[in-house]
Amino acid sequence: MFDVQCFGNNSNLLLVNNEEIYLFNKINNEYSVYQFKHSCEITSAIFLEHKHLIAFTDLNKFFYLVDYKNNNQIAVKKSFQKKAAKLLAKRDESTILLGDKTGDVYSLDLNDLSNSEFKLIMGHLSMLTDMVFSL
Numbered sequence: 001m002f003d004v005q006c007f008g009n010n011s012n013l014l015l016v017n018n019e020e021i022y023l024f025n026k027i028n029n030e031y032s033v034y035q036f037k038h039s040c041e042i043t044s045a046i047f048l049e050h051k052h053l054i055a056f057t058d059l060n061k062f063f064y065l066v067d068y069k070n071n072n073q074i075a076v077k078k079s080f081q082k083k084a085a086k087l088l089a090k091r092d093e094s095t096i097l098l099g100d101k102t103g104d105v106y107s108l109d110l111n112d113l114s115n116s117e118f119k120l121i122m123g124h125l126s127m128l129t130d131m132v133f134s135l
Contacts, residue, residue: 007047014047014054021045021054023068034068044087044098051093051110057084063098065113076113080106088131097121099131 003016013024018041023034038058045056052069061083065076082100089096089110096108103124109116 016045046087
């Protein structure tokens with residue numbers, strides 16, 4: 001997978017290339033670069049700017065939250081029953097939505113990760129390739 005996403009008024013750039021994630025973070029007109037190398041191909045990734053986390057899924061059906069400010073420490077690792085097609089975070093970074101290729105969409109509450117599990121919020125019987133939040 002190759003993906004590029006801009007966050008936070010285009011001051012942050014997330015680049016995903018197969019097993020690697022690069023975060024370019026612009027602060028006071030200077031860029032810092034965070035790199036994370038994973039052991040399996042990444043299927044979807046997003047940046048949670050205010051929580052200092054990168055969320056991603058891989059081909060082995062796992063969901064991860066990585067704290068890029070804390071030496072890329074894996075903060076959360078959860079197994080998932082299907083391969084994820086898309087991750088999306090609410091603007092307030094309280095919830096992540098995970099869509100799988102069969103069209104099912106799950107939510108994960110980020111406010112209480114120790115007790116939080118993925119909850120099915122929408123089932124569908126067609127291929128899901130993208131998701132967007134609407135206000």
